[in-house]
Amino acid sequence: MYKVAVLPGDGIGPEVMNIAIKVLEKIAQKYSFKFNFEFADVGGIAIDNHGTPLPENTIKVCENADAILFGSVGGPKWENLPPEKQPERGALLPLRKHFNLFANIRPVKVFDALREACSLKDKFFPNGLDIVILRELTGGIYFGQPKSINPEKTEAVDTMRYSKPEIERIGRLAFQAARLRKSKVTSVDKANVLMTSVLWREVITKLREKEFPDVELNHMYVDNAAMQLVRNPGQFDVIVTENMFGDILSDEAAMLTGSLGMLPSASLNESGFGLYEPIGGTAPDIAGQNIANPTAQVLSAALMLRYSFKMEEAAADIENAVAKTLEAGFRTGDIYFSDEGTQKVNTTDFGDKIISFI
Numbered sequence: 001m002y003k004v005a006v007l008p009g010d011g012i013g014p015e016v017m018n019i020a021i022k023v024l025e026k027i028a029q030k031y032s033f034k035f036n037f038e039f040a041d042v043g044g045i046a047i048d049n050h051g052t053p054l055p056e057n058t059i060k061v062c063e064n065a066d067a068i069l070f071g072s073v074g075g076p077k078w079e080n081l082p083p084e085k086q087p088e089r090g091a092l093l094p095l096r097k098h099f100n101l102f103a104n105i106r107p108v109k110v111f112d113a114l115r116e117a118c119s120l121k122d123k124f125f126p127n128g129l130d131i132v133i134l135r136e137l138t139g140g141i142y143f144g145q146p147k148s149i150n151p152e153k154t155e156a157v158d159t160m161r162y163s164k165p166e167i168e169r170i171g172r173l174a175f176q177a178a179r180l181r182k183s184k185v186t187s188v189d190k191a192n193v194l195m196t197s198v199l200w201r202e203v204i205t206k207l208r209e210k211e212f213p214d215v216e217l218n219h220m221y222v223d224n225a226a227m228q229l230v231r232n233p234g235q236f237d238v239i240v241t242e243n244m245f246g247d248i249l250s251d252e253a254a255m256l257t258g259s260l261g262m263l264p265s266a267s268l269n270e271s272g273f274g275l276y277e278p279i280g281g282t283a284p285d286i287a288g289q290n291i292a293n294p295t296a297q298v299l300s301a302a303l304m305l306r307y308s309f310k311m312e313e314a315a316a317d318i319e320n321a322v323a324k325t326l327e328a329g330f331r332t333g334d335i336y337f338s339d340e341g342t343q344k345v346n347t348t349d350f351g352d353k354i355i356s357f358i
């Protein structure tokens, strides 16, 4: 019996979460075990129902669970609240901090059936695309103090701060991940301008010398990395970078998979406890219409099986079912480009297809 805290959140969150839960139930049935799903409010819906984006009870539900399955938070309705009350700053970031989820793993894989949806021409990735972005998630400019805006709203400050242990622990995961893949790490920084990046580069370099001399390492400035991702994405294996750079580069990389609706993520702490969420947002413009792409949420559930529950076979089963759904020609609107051999379906039907292939 696995206990999962389910936090659907706002916008398309509940619709795509609904599919992920159905997929997990099918998996539980197939592999003869049980999930105990405990739902809790987070983000805008929590503001509406409880007056705060991250209620005490929601934290408790998460603390009592073996893993957290997260949807997405935020939307126009809550955009004008004071910053600390907004869903993103008031719920998602504190939740990551509370559980010390410093390691954000964002696998970027192009499904063969979706090569035509990639924003690049085929010739730029002849051997397919399989990148892992490791984003530091609890430090850097998103959390550094001081962070404020003056009452006159004429000046504001954010602080970028990193310590050696913070860089080492994410670096270590990157080298370990690379060893199981093509053994190549690209560390992304801005060491020609930022002091945090000078430290970052130094710590990563020494870490490799000491513990991972067998892994290839190269350093890249973030502006160059952004360019290389669309010029020659096939050169990357594991990318490791600080919080803000990872946030930006992973959205860019997501488009290489065809849609922001395709990319899952896992956020882990040092003891392996994890929160699993799609990297895209709440997509308020299409929320409630049953047309969103549930793939990122479903693949996030697969990552939960892989990392939290060590169920590699079941995780791969879900990933295969998604691949088969795409191969059979089914597409949600965001990845539908022509009716030649493909068929546009809604969220529920796409989910049912995935389930049918498990």
Ligand code: IPM
Binding pocket: 088, 089, 092, 093, 247, 279
């Ligand atoms: C992400 C999101 C969040 C982030 C936002 C919603 C705070 O963009 O997970 O990438 O910036 O970390």
Ligand code: MN
Binding pocket: 247, 248, 251, 279
């Ligand atoms: Mn982001």
